[in-house]
Every structure is written in structure tokens, then in C-alpha cells.
Amino acid sequence: MRVSSPHANRSLDDFDRAILRIIQSDNKTPQRRIADAVNLSAAAVQRRIAAMEAAGVIEANVAVIAPEALSLAITAIVEVHLLDERAATVDAAKALFAAEPTVQQAYYATGGVSFVLIIVCRDMREYEALTRRLFSESDLVDHFRTLIALDRVKAGSALVIS
Template identity: 65%
Template sequence: MKKNPPPRTLDTFDRAILRIIQHDNKMPQRQIAAQVNLSAAAVQRRIAMMEKAGIIVSNSAVVDVNAVRMNITAIVEVHLTDERLQTVDNAKTLFRAAPEVQQCYYVTGGISFMLIIVSQDMTSYEKTTRRLFAQNESVESYRTLIALDRVKSGSDIIIPSGDCPG
């Protein structure tokens, strides 16, 4: 993972730009500029600075899981055999590299990790669990919850008011 430069303070314009582009990052910069009362060049510079500072980490398309027939969404609790640094780091590396793992959190509360995994069907999901958990000597146990309905899914965050570090 790359090191980010020191955080910069987000001003009112930066926060307004972030609110717009996290909903539609393909909006032309001239339209963003009109909405936030800046020039298109100023918007372009601010976006470039926020990308360089690591505030904007990605520009990607959100794909409907149903459209690509990823029919199974599983929420998985993973318990590691121990919480030694090497064990945890190895698990992070494995989970980060698995394309089926959409989200991965190292958590407290007696559970090591919580993962969100998508699969085409139960056969695919079983293959994923074998590879990530059953054949992994660092995994003590895991528990799967299958989502019945995707009620809300997204990555938009609330952009706080006032100056905030980036």
C-alpha cells in the first residue's frame, strides 16, 4: 500500500466537489464548477490534489450484482487460530487478493474478520470457502450468513461540514 502525503484540510469547495463526484464521477468538470461556483480549471486542480493526497482513492463503476448473476451474497465471520501479527497480516493479504471478497474488516469482539463475499451460486461459494477458510490452517472457524435481500449497498460516505483534514 502506498504512503499518503500529509493530510490537507478540506475546505467548503473540496467537500462540495466530493459530495458531487461520489454520486456521479463522470459529471463534466464544467458542470461541477457551475454547481460549486468555481472555474472548471480550479475543480480539475482540486480533484487532482485530492487524488494525490489519497482522499479520492478510486474512480470505478458500480456493477449490479444481479445483472452479472452474482446471486449469493454471504456475510462471513472468520475466527483465526491466533491474533499474532503474522497470522493477521497473512489473512489480510489472502482476503484482499480474493476477487470474491467485496469487503473485509479486521474487527474486535471475539471475531477476527467480517467479510462480504459474492458468488454466482452455492457451488461457487463452497469452492471459495474451501480455498479461503477450510484449507487455511490459520482459520479456526468461520460462520456464514446468506443475505436474503440486498436492502442497501453502497460506498458513499457522509462528508462532514466544516474544515476537516483529508
């Protein structure tokens, strides 16, 4: 999945927004059904989706999997404080966190914290090993703070499309 995209040159019209509303809730919706819902032909819907994919507006088509189905019991929200905020340090941290499969989301942030990460692991033993590797033994990280989620109340990626 691409995280940043060059979509700035692609302006979205009302048809594009209507298509996006449908496919972000279920990207397996048949194009004929989308076409009927937005009053376009299926071919026009297909062209618009392809154009939005090419422009980076649609970053990925993925399946959302229940973590418990894979015995992933721990969701951790981690605040990471880097040793410094020099560009080289920040870029190295971005690369480190982006390459780690258990890091589901990573945000370079402001407000007294360098990064906020969402991490999913099987158990605390796996999480401890991960924290040693990513944080404790890293030359980039000053300290980190972990919040463990007790329950997943809402998880999603759908954006409000106005």
C-alpha cells in the same frame, strides 16, 4: 483500488467537500457543472480533484455493477475467527482476503471476531469451493460463520461529508 491512503496531510476545505459530495454520487459529472455548483472555475475544480486523487482522498473511480447482471446470486457476510491474533497471522489473513476477487469487502475487526468479509458468488457450489480454499483448508482460520443475504436493501460507498 487503494484501501488505505496517506490523506492525513491533506486538509479539506468547503470547496473540496462540495466537490466530493457531487462526484461521489456521480463521478462522471462534467467539471463545468461541478464548477457551476461550487462557484469555482472548471480549471480550479480539475486541480482540486487531481490534488485529492494524488493525496489519496479519492481512492478510485469505479462503476457500480448490479450483481444480478453478472448472475452473481449469492452475497455472503462471513465472520472469520483466526487461530491466533499474532501479527504474522493477521498480516497473512489480510493478504489472503485482499487477493481474493470474490471478497468485495474485508474488515479486520474487534468484538470476538477477527475479520468480517462481504463475498459475492454465482451460486452455493462456488461459495462452498471458496470456503474450502479460504477457510477450511487454511492454516490461519480456526472457524467461520456465514450469513447469506436474502435481499440487497442498500449497497453503496458514499460517505457522509459534513
